[in-house]
Amino acid sequence: MQDHLNDKEIVEQILAKKKELGEKLLILTHHYQRKEIVELGHYRGDSFGLSQKAAADKAARFIVFCGVHFMAESAEILSQPHQTVQIPDLEAGCWMADMADIYIVENAWEEITSITGEDSVMPIVYMNSDAALKAFCGHRGGAVCTSSNCPTAFRWALSERDKILFFPDQHLGRNTGNQMGIPAEEMIVWDPHKPLGGNTRDDIKKAKVILWDGYCLVHTRFRVEHALKMRERFPEAKIVVHPECTQEVVALADAVGSTSFIVKYVESAPPNTTIIIGTEVNLIERVALENPDKKVLVLHHSLCPNMFKINLKNLLWALDHVGQVNVVKVPEEIKADARMALDRMLALEPKTTPAKRGDLVKERQVAGVAVS
Ligand code: 13P
Ligand code: SF4
Numbered sequence: 601m602q603d604h605l606n607d608k609e610i611v612e613q614i615l616a617k618k619k620e621l622g623e624k625l626l627i628l629t630h631h632y633q634r635k636e637i638v639e640l641g642h643y644r645g646d647s648f649g650l651s652q653k654a655a656a657d658k659a660a661r662f663i664v665f666c667g668v669h670f671m672a673e674s675a676e677i678l679s680q681p682h683q684t685v686q687i688p689d690l691e692a693g694c695w696m697a698d699m700a701d702i703y704i705v706e707n708a709w710e711e712i713t714s715i716t717g718e719d720s721v722m723p724i725v726y727m728n729s730d731a732a733l734k735a736f737c738g739h740r741g742g743a744v745c746t747s748s749n750c751p752t753a754f755r756w757a758l759s760e761r762d763k764i765l766f767f768p769d770q771h772l773g774r775n776t777g778n779q780m781g782i783p784a785e786e787m788i789v790w791d792p793h794k795p796l797g798g799n800t801r802d803d804i805k806k807a808k809v810i811l812w813d814g815y816c817l818v819h820t821r822f823r824v825e826h827a828l829k830m831r832e833r834f835p836e837a838k839i840v841v842h843p844e845c846t847q848e849v850v851a852l853a854d855a856v857g858s859t860s861f862i863v864k865y866v867e868s869a870p871p872n873t874t875i876i877i878g879t880e881v882n883l884i885e886r887v888a889l890e891n892p893d894k895k896v897l898v899l900h901h902s903l904c905p906n907m908f909k910i911n912l913k914n915l916l917w918a919l920d921h922v923g924q925v926n927v928v929k930v931p932e933e934i935k936a937d938a939r940m941a942l943d944r945m946l947a948l949e950p951k952t953t954p955a956k957r958g959d960l961v962k963e964r965q966v967a968g969v970a971v972s
Pocket of ligand 2: 695820
């Protein structure tokens, strides 16, 4: 690692690498990345936008993913054979993704389908999951979804089959079910440590949505008290939160959506609006700087330590050994099925023309961020 260099020198070296590699390099950055990392990327986005970008860019030879492991893995599944995907720190995982693995999901599937029959349950897996779980869904006719298209995926699933098994985030699943008007008693939670997930056979037969008992520790830190206190202090403010928050917090918000939705919500708000955001703090602090005409506040301070593992040093290290270190590789035996589940998700969305690099630069100028 480049321990002898200061941040300014590291940034200069990263910019030099970008120049040298030109179109051969694509740096993707998630909205939760540190500000200095986002500024060095070619494209920033939510996990859906980043997967679209990874699937669409054929020119790049090297994709360097500044985000967490499941995102880089999804990019690898969607990439072309001539491309390599690297992540600057292989340890950048996701606590929620770790709450479901292929063995316990297979057990749950067997228990559930022994009661309902295999053809009546559609498995839908949140992007925040291991590739083996995406493959599990792909193999059984199911799809991946993200926070930006979960309602579309649920509508599709229920048009095909009677029930959904959704994992691993119970809150995104419940918030989506609420949005679609699915009654609370038709959404049950599956606790993988209990027989029948802690339910009766009858509960399972009646359920429309079976929600895995997983959650994000960063988003479940937001509590009703935070929303009530901020409402009292800033009665004129808008509260916008991510759908990984609990339904109680979502019920007190003015808007809910993916990380890209939150960024656009702030950008399109009229000047002088006060906006209180319930999501990861790096996104909030950056959006506050990019929108000086608005007052952007945190609902509560909550940082994702996994996203924070990516830094200038390990990004430069990845670029110094481009295509060689921290390469993310999904085993061939699961790749095709996982790709099927991701492709189904991409096909559910209305086709949009992926942004060109020039457009991205324009987007960043509008946002007031230095363009490299
Ligand atoms: P988005 O898909 O909204 O970017 O969310 C990803 C995530 O990990 C939120 O915690
Ligand atoms: Fe995972 Fe939560 Fe971090 Fe998102 S914020 S990457 S869900 S731990």
